[in-house]
Amino acid sequence: MTGTVTPIKITNKEIANDFLNRYDTFLFDCDGVLWLGNHLLPYTKEFLDTLTKLGKQAIFVTNNSTKSRLQYTKKFASFGVTVKEEQIFTSGYASAIYVRDFLKLQPGKDKVWVFGESGIADELSKMGYESLGGVDPRLETEFDATTSPFLINGLDESVTAVIAGLDHNINYHKLAITLQYLQQEKVHFVGTNVDSTFPQKGFTFPGAGSMVESLAFSSGRRPAYCGKPNMNMLNTIVSAFNLDKSKCCMVGDRLNTDMKFGVEGKLGGTLLVLSGIETEERALEISEEHVNPKFFAEKLGDIYELYKQ
Amino acid sequence: MTGTVTPIKITNKEIANDFLNRYDTFLFDCDGVLWLGNHLLPYTKEFLDTLTKLGKQAIFVTNNSTKSRLQYTKKFASFGVTVKEEQIFTSGYASAIYVRDFLKLQPGKDKVWVFGESGIADELSKMGYESLGGVDPRLETEFDATTSPFLINGLDESVTAVIAGLDHNINYHKLAITLQYLQQEKVHFVGTNVDSTFPQKGFTFPGAGSMVESLAFSSGRRPAYCGKPNMNMLNTIVSAFNLDKSKCCMVGDRLNTDMKFGVEGKLGGTLLVLSGIETEERALEISEEHVNPKFFAEKLGDIYELYKQ
Known part of the structure; x- marks a missing residue:
C-alpha cells in the first residue's frame, strides 16, 4: 500500500x-x-x-457509554489519578453532542428515548435534555403489549431521537419500546458506538454494536454512530x-x-x-x-x- | 417481469x-x-x-419457534380444532431436523446450545439430543464473568451447534454465553428464522431475526436460517x-x-x-x-x- x-x-x-x-x-x-x-x-x-x-x-x-464523564473522573480518582471532567469524552457524551450540535434538538421541547445505561442519560441531562427509557425500572418488568406503561397511553410525541448503546440489562421490553420509536420516521436513530464486542477477563463479550445492530435489523434503519x-x-x-x-x-x-x-x-x-x-x-x-x-x-x-x- | x-x-x-x-x-x-x-x-x-x-x-x-409442535396441537385443540403433531412444522422443529439431517450431529454425543424458548429444546429432546442453555433458570441471573456457572468450569466441549431463535426473556447472560460457543470454529450456527419483526395487537415487535443478527454481529459469523x-x-x-x-x-x-x-x-x-x-x-x-x-x-x-x- x-x-x-x-x-x-x-x-x-x-x-x-x-x-x-x-x-x-x-x-x-x-x-x-x-x-x-x-x-x-x-x-x-x-x-x-x-x-x-x-x-x-x-x-x-x-x-464505553455505560458511565458518565463524572463517573469516569471517580474511576480515575480511585486509582489516585486526578482528571477533570472536561478531559473525558465517552461515546455517550459524543452522542449527546451529536444530538445537540448536529440534529439540533431543542432542550425543553425535544426528548430522547435511550436504550442503554446511565452514562447516556446523565450527559443528556447535563445539556438540558429530558430523556425517557434507559434505566427506568418500569422497563425491567416483563413485557406485555396490553399493559406496558410505555404503550398504554401511546408513545411520547416529544421524542425526536433514539440513542442506543450497550445495556447489560438488555431485555425484550426495552427492545420492543425502542423499536416503536424507531418506527416513527421523525425520530432520529443514533448509536453510541459500533464495537461488536469488548474484552473482559480474558473473554470477549457482546458490545454496544451488537445491540444497536439488533435494533437496526428490526427497524430496517441505519444508525448514525458517534463513538470511535x-x-x-x-x-x-x-x-x-x-x-x-x-x-x-x-x-x-x-x-x-x-x-x-x-x-x-x-x-x-x-x-x-x-x-x-x-x-x-x-x-x-x-x-x-x-x-x-x-x-x-x-x-x-x-x-x-x-x-x- | x-x-x-x-x-x-x-x-x-x-x-x-x-x-x-x-x-x-x-x-x-x-x-x-x-x-x-x-x-x-x-x-x-x-x-x-x-x-x-x-x-x-x-x-x-x-x-414461531417458542412453542413445540405438541404445544401447537394444544393451541389448536383450545380452538376446537384437532390437528396431529405430524401436521405441524415449526422453525424450531425445522432447526432440529437441520441439525440431525444436514449437520449430522450424533445423539448421545453432540450437544446443542440453545438461545431461545422451550419450543427448540423440546424438539431436540424428542430426537434424542441433549441441549444446554435455553430456559435454564441459571441464565436468568445477572451475568458476571467470574461467577457464571456456564464459564467457571469452561465451556461444554460436547457442544457442536448453536440454535438461536426468538427469546422474550433475552438477557446479557444468554447473549454472552452464546457468543462464547459461537467463537469456537467447530460449533455450527443455526438460526430458526430470519423474521425481523412480528405483528401483535396492532404493533410490530422485534422478531427472531433481530436476536440472531445480534449474535451474528458480535460473532462475525453468518447463521444457516431454517424457517420460511x-x-x-x-x-x-x-x-x-x-x-x-x-x-x-x-x-x-x-x-x-x-x-x-x-x-x-x-x-x-x-x-x-x-x-x-x-x-x-x-x-x-x-x-x-x-x-x-x-x-x-x-x-x-x-x-x-x-x-x-
Whole structure:
C-alpha cells in the first residue's frame, strides 16, 4: 500500500524520547490501555504524571457509554489519578453532542428515548435534555403489549431521537419500546458506538454494536454512530481544545477503532499498546482490513520505564 | 417481469371453487392466517373442516419457534380444532431436523446450545439430543464473568451447534454465553428464522431475526436460517409427506416469507390473506422487493363463506 510505513516498536530510551517529543496532546483509550477492568496497569499513573511534567495534554476518549464523564473522573480518582471532567469524552457524551450540535434538538421541547445505561442519560441531562427509557425500572418488568406503561397511553410525541448503546440489562421490553420509536420516521436513530464486542477477563463479550445492530435489523434503519472511529467524535474534541492535529497522538488497544480513528482523523501519530486485544503480529500485518499504527509497545508503562532509564 | 400474472382476488363462489379444486395439499402459516394471537379468526374451523371433507391435506408451517409442535396441537385443540403433531412444522422443529439431517450431529454425543424458548429444546429432546442453555433458570441471573456457572468450569466441549431463535426473556447472560460457543470454529450456527419483526395487537415487535443478527454481529459469523422462506424447511415437508409440489398451495399473510416460500419452492399455488400484515395494494404491487401471490383474499373465512353460498 502506498505510504505504508512499518510500525516502530518502542523498545529503547531513544525511541521513547522521540515518541514523547513528537506530540503535544495524547488521546487515550481507557480500558485495555490504562487499566483492565478494575485493575490499573503498571506505571499508568507515572506515565500520565510524566506527560503533565513535560507540559503535555492528556485527553481520554472511550467508547464505553455505560458511565458518565463524572463517573469516569471517580474511576480515575480511585486509582489516585486526578482528571477533570472536561478531559473525558465517552461515546455517550459524543452522542449527546451529536444530538445537540448536529440534529439540533431543542432542550425543553425535544426528548430522547435511550436504550442503554446511565452514562447516556446523565450527559443528556447535563445539556438540558429530558430523556425517557434507559434505566427506568418500569422497563425491567416483563413485557406485555396490553399493559406496558410505555404503550398504554401511546408513545411520547416529544421524542425526536433514539440513542442506543450497550445495556447489560438488555431485555425484550426495552427492545420492543425502542423499536416503536424507531418506527416513527421523525425520530432520529443514533448509536453510541459500533464495537461488536469488548474484552473482559480474558473473554470477549457482546458490545454496544451488537445491540444497536439488533435494533437496526428490526427497524430496517441505519444508525448514525458517534463513538470511535467516527469522525464526529474527533471533530468535537479537536474543536473543544482547539488542537493542532499534527501534534496529536491517538493511543489505543484496537486497530479497527482506536488506530483507525487516529489515521482517518489525520492525527500526527498513533500508538498501539498490546495490553488489550491486539497482538504484535496484527500490528505489523499489512491488510486492507485494518490500518497500522505508527508506534506500538507491549504496554504504556514500558514507555515510562524506558523514558526513566 | 416475465411470467408475472396479476394476483386473483377470491371474491365469488366460482373463484373459490376453482381455488379449492386446484390443490390437494394446503400449507398454512398460523398467526395472522388462522388466528391473531389467542383469537381464532372467523370460519377458520369451518374452512379446515371443509378441506377434510373434500379429502384435502392440511399442513401447518410456522416460523414461531417458542412453542413445540405438541404445544401447537394444544393451541389448536383450545380452538376446537384437532390437528396431529405430524401436521405441524415449526422453525424450531425445522432447526432440529437441520441439525440431525444436514449437520449430522450424533445423539448421545453432540450437544446443542440453545438461545431461545422451550419450543427448540423440546424438539431436540424428542430426537434424542441433549441441549444446554435455553430456559435454564441459571441464565436468568445477572451475568458476571467470574461467577457464571456456564464459564467457571469452561465451556461444554460436547457442544457442536448453536440454535438461536426468538427469546422474550433475552438477557446479557444468554447473549454472552452464546457468543462464547459461537467463537469456537467447530460449533455450527443455526438460526430458526430470519423474521425481523412480528405483528401483535396492532404493533410490530422485534422478531427472531433481530436476536440472531445480534449474535451474528458480535460473532462475525453468518447463521444457516431454517424457517420460511428457507428451502430446507420446504424440502423436509415435501419429503415427509411425499408431496406433489404442483398440487400444493402455500397460504400465508407475509409476502417476504410465506409467499416467497411458495414461489421459490415452486409450489402449484400461493394464497395471501390480508388478515395479517399485508395490504391489497402490496399484494398487487409489482416490485423486485417481493413476489406476488397467485390468489389473495381478505381472510381465510371469506373463502369458506363463498364456497358455502
